[in-house]
Amino acid sequence: MKAIRKEFWREIRNTRSRFLSILILVALAVSFLSGLRSTAPDMKNTGDSYLDAQNFMDIQVMSTLGLTEEDLEVLSSQPHILDVEGIWNIDAFASGPDLDIVVKVWSLPQRINQVTVTDGRLPEAADECAVEENLLETLGLEVGDTLQLKTQGDYADALTASAFTIVGTVVSPYYISVERGTSTLGTGQVSAYVYLPASSFDMDSYTSAFLLVEGAKELTAFYSDYTDLVDGVIDTLEPLGKERAALRREELVDDANEELEKAQKELDDAKAEAEQELADAWQELLDARAQLDDGWADLSEGKETLAQETADAQKKLSDAKKELADAQIELDDGEQEYAKGVIDYQDGQRETAEGWKDYEEGLAEYEDGKKELDEAKQKLDDASATLAASYYQLTTAQNQLQQLLDQLAQPVGQILAQQGVSLPITSGSELLAAMQDETYGPAVRQAMTQVLSILYQASGMASADELLALAQTDPVTAGTIAQFLLPSVNQALEAMGQTPLTSAQELLTRLAAENVEPEPEPDPDPNPAPEPAPGGDTTDGDGTDTGDGTDTGDGTDPDTGTNPDTGDGTNPDTGTQPDGGTDTGDGTNPGGETDGTDPGDGTETGGGSETGGNTGTETAQTDPGDTDTDPDTTTDTDTDTTPDTSTTPDTGSETPPAIQEGTQGQLSAALVHQEGEGEEGEEPDAPAPTVPYVHLALDGVLEQLRPLHDSLGSTANPGTAMTGDEVLASHQQIQLGWAQYQGGVLDYEDGKKQYEDGLAELEEAKAELDDAKAKLDDAERELLDAKEQLDASRAELDDGWKEYRDGLVELSDGEKELKENVAQAQQELSDATHDLREGEVEYNDGLNKYYDGKREAEEKIADGEKELADARRKVADIDTCEWYILSRDSNPGYLGFGQDADRMGNLASVFPVLFFLVAALVCLTTMTRMVEDQRVQIGCLKALGYGRLTISRKYLGYGALPALLGGILGLAIGYTLFPTMIFTAYQIMYDVPNIQLSVYADTTLFSLAAALACTTVATLWACLATLAAVPAELMRPRAPKPGKRVILEYIRPLWRRMSFNMKVTARNLFRYQKRFWMTVIGIGGCTALIIAGFGMRSSLLVTMDRQYDELYHYTAQLSLSENVLDSEREVIADHIASDSRITDSLPCRLSSVTAESSSYSLSVYLDVVPPEEIGDFVDLHDYHSKAPLTLDDDGVIITQKMAELLDLQVGDTFTVDSDGRFTLTVTGIAEHYLAHFIYMTPACYEQVFGETYSSNAYLLTFTSDDQELCDEVFAELMDLNGVTAATRMNSTRDTYQHSMERIDFVVVIVILSAAALAMVVLYNLSNINITERQRELATIKVLGFYDREVSAYVYRENIVLTVFGIALGIAMGHFLHVWLVRSVEIELMMFGRETDPMAYVWAACLTVLFSVLVNLMAHRKMKKIDMVESLKSAE
DSSP, X not given: OHHHHHHHHHHHHHTHHHHHHHHHHHHHHXXXXXXXXXXXXXXXXXXXXXHHHTTOOSEEEEEEEEEOHHHHXXXXXXXXXXXXXXXXXXXXXXXXXXXXXXXXXXXXXXXXXXXXXXXXXXXXXXXEEEEOHHHHHHHTOOTTSEEEEEOOGGGTTOBSOSEEEEEXXXXXXTOOBSOOOBOSSTTSBOXXXXXXXXXXXXXXXXXXXXXXXXXXXXXXXXXXXXXXHHHHHHHHHHHHHHHHHHHHHHHHHHHHHHHHHHHHHHHHHHXXXXXXXXXXXXXXXXXXXXXXXXXXXXXXXXXHHHHHHHHHHHXXXXXXXXXXXXXXXXXXXXXXXXXXXXHHHHHHHHHHHHHHHHHHHHHHHHHHHHHHHHHHHHHHHHHHHHHHHHHXXXXXXXXXXXXXXXXXXXXHHHHHHHTTOOOOOOSHHHHHHHHHOTTTHHHHHHHHHXXXXXXXXXXXXXXXXXXXXXXXXXXXXXXXHHHHHHHHHHHHHHHTTOOOOSOHHHHHHHHHHHOSOOOOOOOSSSSOOOOOOTTSOXXXXXXXXXXXXXXXXXXXXXXXXXXXXXXXXOOOOOSOOTTOOOOOSSSOOSSOXXXXXXXXXXXXXXXXXXXXXXXXXXXXXXXXXXXXXXXXXXXXXXXXXXXXXXXXXXXXXXXXXXXHTTHHHHHHHHHHHHHHHHHHTOOOOOXXXXXXXXXXXXXXXXXXXXXXXXXXXXXXXXXXXXXXXXXXXXXXXXXXXXXXXXXXXXXXXXXXXXXXXXXXXXXXXXXXXXXXXXXXXXXHHHHHHHHHHHHHHHHHHHHHHHHHHHHHHHHHHHHHHHHHHHHHHHHHHHHHHHHHHHHHHHHHHHXXXXXHHHHHHHHHHHHHHHHHHHHHHHHHHHTTOOEXXXXXXXXXXXHHHHHHHHHHHHHHHHHHHHHHHHHHHHHHHHHHHHHHHTHHHHHHHHHTTOOXXXXXXXXXXXXXXXXXXXXXXXXXXXXXXXXXXXHHHHTTTBOOOOOOOOOOHHHXXXXXXXXHIIIIIHHHHXXXXXXXXXXXXXXXXXXXXXXXXXXXXXXXXXXXXXXXXXXXXXXXXXXXXXXXXXXXXXXXXXXXXXXXXXXXXXXXHHHHHIIIIIIBOOSEEEEEOTTOOHHHHHHHHHHHHHOTTXXXXXXXXXXXXXXXXXXXXXXXXXEEOOTTTGGGTBOOBBTTTOOBOOOOTTOEEEEHHHHHHHTOOTTOEEEEESSSEEEEEEEEEEOOOBSOEEEEOHHHHHHHHOOOOOOOEEEEEESOOOHHHHHHHHHHHHXXXXXXXXXXXXXXXXXXXXXXXXXXXXXXXXXXXXXXXHHHHHHHHHHHHXXXXXHHHHHXXXXXXXHHHHHHHHHHHHHHHHHHHHHHHHHHHHHHHXXXXXXXXXXXXXOOOSOOHHHHHHHHHHXXXXXXXXXXXXXXXXXXXXXXXXXXXXX
């Protein structure tokens, strides 16, 4: 046993990574399971403890007519009622320095719903209050400040004071959430609550009563046993409520009718008295008015007399004034005309000056334009000359290339014929076409390359000895060159009077026979007559080349870079000279050479000799390439003797005179027959001359060929002959030059046209300038005439002004006299007017007093009538007196807290189980593989006599220990971390103490049992299966699986295209299918969990968007009183229609009913709407097909969640309970997410319920959903009689959205946990894979695989497994998400059930990321594999 224990601890130490991975997996699974499952009960226990500590009510009783002390006594006497406390609560405006808000004002409870003081103390005096902290922050107040409360309506006098001192802040169990309820004041939303002592209220009845139920405190709230207890008590109280409501109604109706009669009598008496007093006052005012009217008539008559006399005098003065005025007008008109003339004269001067300035500027512009045109003309002439030069150079280069091609056409054609290619090549054009042919082009260019190679090799030999040496090493090549040189050698021999040779072989034989280079015989004629050159040129005795293009120098043109000058004017490469120059055979070579090279001035200074030994000198010529616009195509023109004016320029490809004649035919014959002669090996008789004439002849020929060597060399590959491709490239470069030339021609034509257009415009401008100058001369003459007219007008005006001033003096004297007479008469009238005005003031004072009294009387009468109307309305309300007996579920905070806890419970009942299953699968795989891998050790122990239980104990302990440790660690984390984190998120919305953590035995035992079962059961099964074999069998390694073809091998096209590594990967994957499927399922499970987490998150967040953005299209909902009067309903409708901020409205009837089917019942909203208008406010369409639904009178449309709960389909019927039981038929099921609705038409409503349809609500659409605008509209609507509440839809949306966000935090925790599980699972599976294949990996390392190749060997399999796992996880994740959403939904709400595509993307990315990280860790593990230990024999 001691050895077993040592082995046990040694195994843990050696495989600590596997041990720790199992421990972490179990810890994650257990913590997640225990944490989520304990969160819901912890939340409920915490909430229940808090509510019990505050004696939170079990039942709340409210009455539309209030509750009396007698009602409270009756309630307290009922069975199962532990305590009853009456409470006052009203709505009021709370005022701060800058803001007014609506608050709920409560009387301070003594026993039930006790508040907790957070700062200060509770109020004691009637003018003290305690508030919630949020009110202080909102209004900017502090403890000790004064709070102003203003009440309205029925509760205007409910409080004994309006100013209250804030003595403390409190927290109420009635408001554990942020919701504060609704109100009929302001915008309809309550912002805070206030508590006052009971002495602060002056009310006859209580507004509510809070009840405690016996035995309820012993039960935990939020559970069904508590709910059942309270609901049972409520059922017993409902008959009492109906009875007490009827009694209260009778009492109040009698009192109200008595008050109405008394008030009506008082109103009638006051109305009659006011009417009599107003009549007497009116008569007195009429008498005073008559006296004032007489006085005003006398005053008016006196004023008329004065006015007539004054008018006569003024008429005379007026006539005089008129004459003066007419004169002044004439003078003013004259002055204006004079001023206008002066202005016109000045404008004319200015315009003339500006005209002369413009003329000078235009003349300058004309001169500048003419200069520019002259410059453009010069540029055009230069461009024309340049184009002409380019044309000639291109033509010359093209002709040179054509001449070379013509010379090579026949030999190339014969070589092709010898190679079996039959092409009619007889000219250079046909040769060029064949080189460009797609089919034969390569062969033709190859043949040309061969011809050029022969020329290149021959020209590179310094003497005949080199050919003789070549014949000994490469007789075939030497024979080919000899055959090529044979004609020229024979010409030289004939010139020396020797017999020509008959074959190349004879030439080589003669060279070998001569062996020694004899001294050449002296020329009998020191100045022999030169033999006519094949080109027609002659060579004079001084060795000067006379223009035949033959240069015997061997110089290289340094300017041309890669194009050597042959010295004879031959420059075959016309397209690759860097300086653009092409030597056309005129003896000019732009460059500098010495000792046989062109020094730069066109004259060669030595080195070159022709056949006769003459020294050639080229005549200097200017290289026109310097002015060529295209340097790549510049060509020197042959001007040695006679300028070349032919259309075909010299190609520059002349050959030495000795070999030029008949070169094509001789070269062709040499190439065609060289092989045959070489094979026959005929050796014709060759005389043995005493003088080495053949050497001399051959040396002379080679001397003439040597200048060709550099020009035939390749520019791309120096040291080799030019190829056919390079010749073709030269042709293409010439074609490119032609294209550039054509472009230059087009540019020249455009420039020429622009020059002609500019010249025409310049001529037009010159004509306009001449016209302008003529007009300016005319304008100056007109200005002189205008100046003379202005001077004459000025003199006439001065005389007229003198006469006008004299008339003004006479008029002033007459006006002074009239003014004195009128002043005396007006004083008399003024005194009379003063007296009358005093009378008018007295009369108006009396009249104002009369109207004020009348208005005051009318207002009092109106107020009395309004009070009577309100009283009558109260009487109408008394007809519907009702008790509302509500449980805690009516409290939004309590209900929301319980629903959030239930959501957590739903989530914990589904997701952790799946989480645990994935972890269990990996643990099972790990332990099973471990037992199978150690079968040899088990066999040894069994052979040594250890029993099965003893052997199994080691492995059972190995599995149980990490499971137990991980389970304990997971429980510690789960019971503390998860509930605390989740509840902290909920505390943002709920005002409750910190969570009370608990340990649950059932969860603990289940978690530990499940953790142990995951490892020990699989381990025990594997041990028993292994121990069933005999020790001898166990001590031998398990036989590997027989090799067989995998399925991919039968797909031959695919298998053949796979690499060796890919084939090995495929065989490993398909051969070990157990490992394959366990890994794929593990990865797929983790991926599915991540998809479900992300999908759940999107489902939660998208719910409110779909409900309020896609389904609801209205801004607010207005609720009316159930007993709203018809007149009030008309006023409300008129106000809505006249408000420009309300763009659309829909009257409807909204009520709450109970829907029942054979399997379920629930509370739903009945919405009666006009079918033709509902589409503008609510989008009714099928959830699955998205097809629109239409309301009709034959049935109703219900929402999707309601249909699922009641198990209804289209065509089914169900029952609603609303003051009776009624049957409805389902005609459609609409997509809907929040609450449950039944939509029906008014006609259907009247038919089913037997009642006349009347609206009690409005759906409203505003111009904007801005909060400020909504508050303004709501404030006006709430002032209307009959309006009870106004709700902004986005406010409701925000409330639910906050609840969804709290659940979202939990889902984020789920996603992170799933990601951590995925990481551990992937690492564990990868670790198992490497451990099992350690010998295999060591083997391939021994075979020479590098570490990265060994890793890639495993990576490929991991990548494939990851891809398959992701694919499986995507399929599983979709169904898991839908199932999870349905499982965690609550009765009131339906979540979005479509999986967000991004959930798949994120899950796949995270899985790939984890796979990459695991591969990196696996790489380190594989690097540490010991090849020696791993490859030790397992026998």
